[in-house]
Amino acid sequence: MRFFSDNAAPVHPRVMQALVDANVQDTAYDGDRWSKALDGRLSDLFGTEVRALWVPTGTAANCLALAALCPPHGGVLCHRDAHVQNDEGGAPEFYTHGAKLILCEGAGAKLTPATLSATADAIANDVHRVQPHAVTITNATEYGLVYRPDEAAAIGEWARARGLGFHVDGARFANAVAATGASPAELTWRAGADALSLGLVKTGGMSAECLVFFRTDLADATLRRRKRAGLLFSKGRFLAAQVLAMLEDDLWLRLAAQANAGAAALADAAAGRLVHPVEANELFLRATPDEAAALRAKGFDFYDWADGEVRFVVSWDQGADAVRPLADAIRTL
Amino acid sequence: MRFFSDNAAPVHPRVMQALVDANVQDTAYDGDRWSKALDGRLSDLFGTEVRALWVPTGTAANCLALAALCPPHGGVLCHRDAHVQNDEGGAPEFYTHGAKLILCEGAGAKLTPATLSATADAIANDVHRVQPHAVTITNATEYGLVYRPDEAAAIGEWARARGLGFHVDGARFANAVAATGASPAELTWRAGADALSLGLVKTGGMSAECLVFFRTDLADATLRRRKRAGLLFSKGRFLAAQVLAMLEDDLWLRLAAQANAGAAALADAAAGRLVHPVEANELFLRATPDEAAALRAKGFDFYDWADGEVRFVVSWDQGADAVRPLADAIRTL
Amino acid sequence: MRFFSDNAAPVHPRVMQALVDANVQDTAYDGDRWSKALDGRLSDLFGTEVRALWVPTGTAANCLALAALCPPHGGVLCHRDAHVQNDEGGAPEFYTHGAKLILCEGAGAKLTPATLSATADAIANDVHRVQPHAVTITNATEYGLVYRPDEAAAIGEWARARGLGFHVDGARFANAVAATGASPAELTWRAGADALSLGLVKTGGMSAECLVFFRTDLADATLRRRKRAGLLFSKGRFLAAQVLAMLEDDLWLRLAAQANAGAAALADAAAGRLVHPVEANELFLRATPDEAAALRAKGFDFYDWADGEVRFVVSWDQGADAVRPLADAIRTL
């Protein structure tokens, strides 16, 4: 049973159907009716005017956003365990033409104004030091924690006070919305965010994420950067259609809630072993090598995160019921 | 009736079915069984050991190939009307970190050793001039001509004699293979090519092209560049499955042959108006604004290429029968 | 006798003396009194408020200016024989992160609104084409012609009408000012220029050029780019002192006038052989290989520019008297 990544899950049937429905003739690139609907659809979702672009990967979404917020000679404040720092193969540096990721601390990969200040205040404002131009947070974080609206807003305020941009890596934004019960708006633009990488692939999509600009003036140049990065699909309607299908009837949120519920059930079973609070769909457990082996022997697949620590990720198709065998197995360790 | 681009055509049903078939659980990124099958499948097709990577767009394929063949301080010889120069929004410069496209002449966007030499011989070999490191040709060309094996081989020999890499932009490689009757090998590695952007989207695919390295030593670094460009899909199996579906039973070639046949039928009807010989699936016709308007009034959609010149592209779903209404309309102009 | 390049000329004694005078203790980088004097000194020279940065080479000046005027995904219109295109080893692409030089025509390497429009009007405004963001001209041009104030202003107006930046490569700006009798202002900001690479090395300096921003808002980010390019000298006062020495008592202009006079004397001698009008300090002559050999046999050193064409450059230390032996030799060919 798969728990090593929500990236490996299948695609939701409604997304598959959307591909079939879009397989009719229309204009190339992003001139088609699906692509053209994104701005409006996402503006509705966020309750404000946004610009929305389909992109195929979360890495592309993140890096296009950072390139829009930070010049090549600038820096982006992020957590030292952030996906942009550790898991994108240098893509932020590629897209920004060499901007520097400036690393900050924080439990559970969460930043706070205090941890941001600790790093930023030590940077003298002279030409010898790369200056921060933006902050990026991941919500839900790489360790499965979530920023609540007030926490996101505190960072937004901190950024605004220093004239910095603010980006949210929302690879698991659906899980954060589902977990907090907050509105998408509260976790983004109302908190001061300029851009959001709205992840849809981990939560049921196939190959389409959505880059949402609350600072709509950043979108036009990003259309050119998207093309320049080889990301302008000639049959772009198949990406736009995925985005629209995921958003319809809050499918994205319902699937994320299901995954969160699965994780909560597992957290219950693993109460004494949790390395981090379980707030979204990821669990990090203390487990000896023998314990890990015992779980694997029962057919559970997961990730060895660190010495004596393993990671489980619950996917959209694995709710509270589906994870019961694993919950039982953890309890009997 | 659509003739403005083969980019706007629908996706072949077998590709759609392949997506459905791949919608099962497997490993993330490119560790799945479909992705792992590409090297072997493409090695079979070309009759030599190759490394093959899925990528989502032709621009990405071209630019990853050029980045593998040319350092940032180098240059790439191409035709002045090449897609890499005019239609990729600066992606070659982005991926290569600023290598220079060095423009050459040639009728119908075809290069020859003579036109390459005319440009290359004028470049003094000193540090003030950007030096060529590679040649790229487009087969079929941007004007619908094809390089035959001996023509490709002449360029390969020219490149090898100067120590330059050799890349083939095969956005419409299927049409070139179908048109020439040559084998894929004859038009690529047997002609000295180091890498091929094997286009599959224009000829029936959805969102997967294949970057083929005949110089297999170039592949490993390209895997990293692909990730760094935000192109490593988490559910990569859906790209690999498209490639495999297109190659099965020579589907890619049969669809291209059908499009070529449609174009040939149109060429027949437009004999006196042809700007370039029609060898693949594109036609460039002389037409007055009134004539263009008359065709549009009958429901034909196409591209105004230049003053008094229009472009028609025949797609994989438009064979000789399907284009008859347009052929008739052209004849009656 | 040296006529192959004004780059090879010695340094004027007053520049040497300025180095000696600056060899006292002061602050590092550009905080010293000489560096701090540049803004004021150049503002005086141009009769408007400017920001002025020392840089060590003309290539650095040009490319910092272009990076300030053009984003990575943009393009810069220049003459196809421009120094930035042919003689800077790809530095414009390096500094701009891959912006594209878009080549235009024009006799004697001079651009006009008409030749600019011929190129620019053919570029569709879509994401597939790299869009022009700036124009750069070289005054005096690579073929020794000069733009007069009205010619420069015509280009400035053309650029402004399209929202493009306007840069002047003034490697031999002194020669252009001396030749036209125009003021530095008339040839730059009064003509709409945003930035000037003010060349001082060819006309008597050692290792300091001056990058002048008429759009003063571009200077601050350029200070960071200069540092990031490894160009912020720790003992920057030795560059600033050179600039100041060259400007004092119009030394730069007097030396350029002397070189121009030498070239004029040679042009007189070579009247029937001139490939281009001689307006500054360069001559391009038709000469057979035998004639070239005869001149070399007499000890004259110059550059074989093209088949049957040679180039002579007169340096600041070679006025009308100094070139007489060469003039005589040319006459007796």
Added chain:
Amino acid sequence: MRFFSDNAAPVHPRVMQALVDANVQDTAYDGDRWSKALDGRLSDLFGTEVRALWVPTGTAANCLALAALCPPHGGVLCHRDAHVQNDEGGAPEFYTHGAKLILCEGAGAKLTPATLSATADAIANDVHRVQPHAVTITNATEYGLVYRPDEAAAIGEWARARGLGFHVDGARFANAVAATGASPAELTWRAGADALSLGLVKTGGMSAECLVFFRTDLADATLRRRKRAGLLFSKGRFLAAQVLAMLEDDLWLRLAAQANAGAAALADAAAGRLVHPVEANELFLRATPDEAAALRAKGFDFYDWADGEVRFVVSWDQGADAVRPLADAIRTL
């Protein structure tokens, strides 16, 4: 009295004289006799065949070296307090096209195999993580410590075992050689180094450092990168002449020994206050704000490094005698 930076010191008279001597006609760029002498002169100094290029700044030397050793998608291991990380305004990222500096620990800004392993071993070898391609150390370090031959060799061996390049930032290499009594060879290529940024400006030069390649195959492409970075001076002889003057009769080493002696005398006076051992020409002292103010009131100029910590740098013109007033002042605090 100046103690805030050796960057602010004057230029040694023999360097000034070398500029005068080089002010004769010769070829442009790096074709002159001085530039051509560098390979031989530096090969003599290091007792092995090297390639040696003049560059104007240490930042340029460092970053050209890193670009030669690390591809854009790679990483460079360095100390978290390294000059390349903190004081070059993002130049390493610019020159390498976005390679990542991977930060390691170590007392006094010194790396060891153990601290390198602690960082490097945590990096999984997959495409998601940027992989190390090189190690760079600074000798003497940013805190005035030196690597002795066995310490440098241990790092060289560690790097070689992992297939990584090895660069030495020698902004104060002269001080390290003088302090250790080791030969230049022992601290570089005999220790496995591939390249050295040989600093000469801080120790008496004006504007010329020397980039030395022990891996001579890296030099040719670096000549092109140097040009592309706008660093190829047209009158390059004035940089080469500085390098040669500094090396003659070991001037560079004698001046560094003098600065070291001054620092040693100060260390003696400040024994109880030292934050780091004093091994080269820098001192970091604990001092209260009142104490710092008292020293400043006596005319001493220095740098506030951190809370309760000040930095003094002794320059080439400040030997043991010259620093006595400061030594006395420190003693009487």
